Amino acid sequence: MKWGAKYGPEYVNRLYGMVRRHLTGDFNFVCLTDDGHGIRPEVRCLPIPPLNLHLKPGQRDGAWKKLTTFEADLHGLRGTALFLDLDVVVVGSLDGFFTQPGEFLIIHDYPRFWRFGERIVGNSSVYRFELGAHADVLAHFRGHMAEVQREYRNEQEFLSRFLHRQGRLAYWPAAWCPSFKYHCIPAWPTNWWKPPFVPPDARIVIFHGEVNPPDALAGRRNKRFAHIEPALWVGEAWKA
Template sequence: MKWGTKYGPEYVNRLYGMVRRHLHGDFNFVCLTDDASGIRPEVQCLPIPPLNLQLKPGQRDGAWKKLTTFEADLHGLRGTALFLDLDVVIVGSLDDFFTQPGEFLIIKDYPRFWRFGERIVGNSSVYRFTLGAHADALAYFRGHMEEAQKEYRNEQDFLSHFLHRQGKLSYWPVGWCPSFKYHCIPAWPTNYWKPPFVPQGARIIIFHGEVNPHDALAGRRNKRFHHIQPATWVADAWKG
């Protein structure tokens, strides 16, 4: 899913290239977007369904748009869908993401010592579902927008709790989707001379917070007093 100007078409094109290299067999690669210009022809570009989010002045819609992937009829698409954030870097096989048992699978969110009571929350950088199967989650959100935004920090918080209450929430095996920020950067002070690494067993590296793939490749963190060496392996993995 791509909207606005934060990510250009090169992110979509690289993501397609990574999926093609790491997923066996035929697949349909779909980008829900408000601007299909510059996106490679192998990608099926479709409009993002309207969410009609009720925003207050100055409030941004954030990632709530992801909930529209749960439309009862998403442009007539059928089958099993694996959602991938644009800024992930794929480093291993994706085949098992389609065979792992579970009705709805998501990354178990990375622990943060300053947050408590959120053990069930998923990280929606990578999730798998059957198209049309969870339209009730989207319908509930549309009918309780103000209430949901007050109770939940973001779309992944809302979605995780909604599906957990239904007994449908499962997590990817530990290690499949490590965080670049938490799992790939060597501990201080070795981060000043050791480069970021790919953890053993990793399939998809998740970039969230202050580092994107191009920042990691350049050895740059958008945070004061936090140093990293260039992650040269990003150049080999993150390409179209």
């Protein structure tokens, strides 16, 4: 999914290249977007279904648009869909993401020491579902938009808890989708001389928060007093 100006077509093109190198057999690669200019011809560009968010002045729509992937009829698409955020880096085989048992699979969101209680929320950088099978998620959001946005911080929290109540939520094996900032950066102070690494059994590295793939490759962090060495493996993996 690509909208606005934050990510250019090169992100889509590189994502396609990584998927092609790491997924066996034929597949359809779809980008829901408001601008298909510059996207490689192997990618099928389709419009993002309207969500008609009720936003206050200055309020960002965040990732709520992701919920439109659950349309009952998403441009006539059928079959099993694996959703990938544009800024992930694929480093291993993707075949298992299509064979892992479960009705709806998502990353188990990364634990933080200040969280208490049962950890249910998933990180929606990578999720798998049957197209059209969870239209009730989107229907509920559209029918209770203001209430949902008051109760949940973002779309992944709403999505996870909605499907958890239905008994449909399952998680990828923890090693498959490590976080770059939590799992790939060496512990302080070795981060000042040791470069970020790919954890064992990683398949898709997730970039969330202050570091994106170009930052990791260049050895940049947007966090004061934080430091990383260049992650050269990003350049080897993140290419069209």
